[in-house]
Amino acid sequence: MINSNLxxxxxxxxxxxxxxxxxxxxxxxxxxxxxxxxxxxxxxDVEGKEYIDYIGSxxxxxxxxxxxxxxxxxxxxxxxxLSFGAPTENEVVMAELVTSMVPGLEMIRMVNSxxxxxxxxxxxxxxxxxxxxxxxxxxxxxxxxxxMLVKAGSGALTLSHPDSLGVxxxxxxxxxxxxxxxxxxxxxxxxxxxxxIAAVILEPVxxxxxxxxxAEGFLADLRRICDQHGALLIFDEVITGFRLCTGGxxxxxxxxxxxxxxxxxxxxxxxxxxxxxxxxxxELVSPLGxxxxxGTLSGNPIAMAAGITQLTELRGSKEIYPRIDGLAKLxxxxxxxxxxxxxxxxxVNRVASLVCVxxxxxxVTDFKSAKSSDTALYAKYFKKMLDRGVHLAxxxxxxxxxxxxxxxxxxxxxxxxxxxxxxxxxIGGDFE
Ligand code: HOZ
Numbered sequence: 001m002i003n004s005n006l007x008x009x010x011x012x013x014x015x016x017x018x019x020x021x022x023x024x025x026x027x028x029x030x031x032x033x034x035x036x037x038x039x040x041x042x043x044x045d046v047e048g049k050e051y052i053d054y055i056g057s058x059x060x061x062x063x064x065x066x067x068x069x070x071x072x073x074x075x076x077x078x079x080x081x082l083s084f085g086a087p088t089e090n091e092v093v094m095a096e097l098v099t100s101m102v103p104g105l106e107m108i109r110m111v112n113s114x115x116x117x118x119x120x121x122x123x124x125x126x127x128x129x130x131x132x133x134x135x136x137x138x139x140x141x142x143x144x145x146x147x148m149l150v151k152a153g154s155g156a157l158t159l160s161h162p163d164s165l166g167v168x169x170x171x172x173x174x175x176x177x178x179x180x181x182x183x184x185x186x187x188x189x190x191x192x193x194x195x196x197i198a199a200v201i202l203e204p205v206x207x208x209x210x211x212x213x214x215a216e217g218f219l220a221d222l223r224r225i226c227d228q229h230g231a232l233l234i235f236d237e238v239i240t241g242f243r244l245c246t247g248g249x250x251x252x253x254x255x256x257x258x259x260x261x262x263x264x265x266x267x268x269x270x271x272x273x274x275x276x277x278x279x280x281x282x283e284l285v286s287p288l289g290x291x292x293x294x295g296t297l298s299g300n301p302i303a304m305a306a307g308i309t310q311l312t313e314l315r316g317s318k319e320i321y322p323r324i325d326g327l328a329k330l331x332x333x334x335x336x337x338x339x340x341x342x343x344x345x346x347x348v349n350r351v352a353s354l355v356c357v358x359x360x361x362x363x364v365t366d367f368k369s370a371k372s373s374d375t376a377l378y379a380k381y382f383k384k385m386l387d388r389g390v391h392l393a394x395x396x397x398x399x400x401x402x403x404x405x406x407x408x409x410x411x412x413x414x415x416x417x418x419x420x421x422x423x424x425x426x427i428g429g430d431f432e
Contacts, residue, residue: 001046007031020155027158027395028379033386038065040405043391051391052410056401059239060269062324062353063313064405070268070309077305083297090308091299097311098266098274102241103250105260108276109285110299114238114263115143117273118201120285120293121259122147125199125232127291128281135189135200135231137180139367139397141208142201142236143263150175153208158375158395180206181214181366183221190229199259200226201234204249207399208239209370211349211356219255226258232281238263238273239399244352246315252352268310270303320404324353327411328402331355334415342419342426347373353402370397380430384421390414 010017016024018032025032034046041064043053053065063070077090091110099105111117122134122145134147139162141153149156149164150172156162163172176193178185180202190197200222206212226233235257237248242265244252250260259277266272276282286292297303314320332350335357339346345361347369358364358373359381378396385392392400425431 001034003034003045003047004031006034006046010034021159022155022393022395022398025394027155027375028382030383032394033391040064040066041403041407041410049389051386051389052406052414053391054400054402054414055391055393056403057264057269059243059399059401060263060265060267060310061401061403061405062243062265062320063268063310064403067268067310067313067405069313070306073305073309074270074302077302080301082302083300085296088299088301088304090301090304094266094299094304094308094311097308097315098262098276101246101311101315102260102276103247104256104278105276106279107282108274109282109293110304111273111275111293111295112271112297112300113143113273114236114261115145115273116295117238117261117263117275118142118148118234118236119145120291121234121261121275122199122201123293124275124281124284124291125234125259127284127289129198129230129232131196131198131231133174133176133193133197135176135178135186135197137202137206137367138177139180139209139370140201140203140206140236142203142261143238146171147175148201151177153206153397155395157209157397179366179368180209180212181218183218183225186222186225190225190231197229197231199232199234201236203239204235204237204253204255204257205240205244205351205354206367207354209367209397210358210364210373211351211354211399212364212366212370213349213351214253215365219249219253223255232258234259234261236261238265239354241265242311242314243354243401245321266307266311267303268306270300270306271297272300272303272307321352323404324402324406327406327408328353328355330408330411331400331402331414334411335418338415338419338422342422344422344426344431355400355402356398357400359396373397377425377430380425381421384424385417388417388421390417
């Protein structure tokens with residue numbers, strides 16, 4: 001099959017030829033690579049070319065693509081039927097598993113995506129506090145529900161729509177914007193909107209503006225400020241949940257959230273999301289309480305089978321997190337060495353197994369410094385890496401995801417390719 005032919009067909013019947021904007025390559029130019037299959041650390045396009053993959057379906061493939069145990073559990077589940085629209089035992093097993101792994105999570109509701117999880121958690125926070133306004137951070141991405149498409153990160157940012165068309169002013173007015181890693185900006189919003197703020201939502205590690213670690217004390221400050229004003233703290237763990245460690249960001253940073261949202265990571269890559277928190281809050285969700293939220297595919301049996309298998313693997317092994325973090329460290333340090341050796345203005349961030357190489361000499365500690373990155377240089381680098389068989393995020397403001405299926409050889413090979421690419425760019429005058 002020829003990639004270009006497929007792309008031409010796709011563009012006639014799908015906006016931009018894709019079902020999600022980042023993968024259109026609009027931020028880097030050129031034709032998106034259509035994928036045929038993936039296994040372990042490798043992904044294969046429709047023309048049969050092999051790549052070392054660092055997207056990992058945007059995070060959930062912690063154990064690598066098409067992990068044999070997960071694939072087997074899905075195949076087994078398929079034999080029993082695809083969807084029932086009625087409760088199953090595996091939904092209970094999943095809820096027991098997640099609540100036993102994540103601190104403070106007493107009850108959980110499964111949904112179908114991170115977007116749905118966030119949308120539902122916000123509704124719940126508003127109902128619980130009887131307040132309307134939500135604080136989010138400039139450059140944080142929480143899916144595409146209307147009220148979160150204000151100063152959003154990820155594709156909304158790289159494709160220049162941080163404030164999406166179609167979001168009404170009325171809705172946007174209830175979304176207040178603070179600066180990531182700046183608790184004073186949060187305090188200021190609380191002071192200006194006394195008794196009106198229902199919740200503060202954030203990615204505990206900002207991973208849709210590249211990767212930016214929370215500054216020392218930032219998450220604890222947010223906890224304190226929320227407590228002081230009777231607002232809820234929501235951790236959007238679509239990327240960090242089960243990736244930083246089994247208990248997610250709450251455990252990793254030692255700060256408690258009131259509500260937590262998850263996405264695909266909870267289903268081993270299947271279309272899943274979930275939100276959960278303290279019983280007292282979750283009991284407001286229908287049918288126990290008056291916050292309505294529903295879905296035929298919520299707790300879908302195939303997705304539950306995949307998710308349970310992945311989470312059980314994560315919980316059962318002491319080697320997974322040290323392995324992926326160690327590989328990420330090797331990769332991040334390797335990039336730093338290359339930048340130093342070639343005297344290039346690169347800034348490398350890593351939190352656990354999330355890595356990002358920014359094309360800027362500034363240390364990236366917040367959204368402002370993230371935006372100092374040269375996205376045109378990233379685009380050049382991306383294309384050259386892709387040509388040489390390394391599949392990176394097709395946009396600067398995204399993370400690189402490491403899985404247990406990556407090997408030290410994969411990392412070394414990637415670094416060697418990156419060094420050659422960056423040297424070529426330097427000789428070609430790209431950094432001048
Ligand atoms: N929102 C994802 C990046 N943070 C991209 C989703 C996709 O295109 O699959």
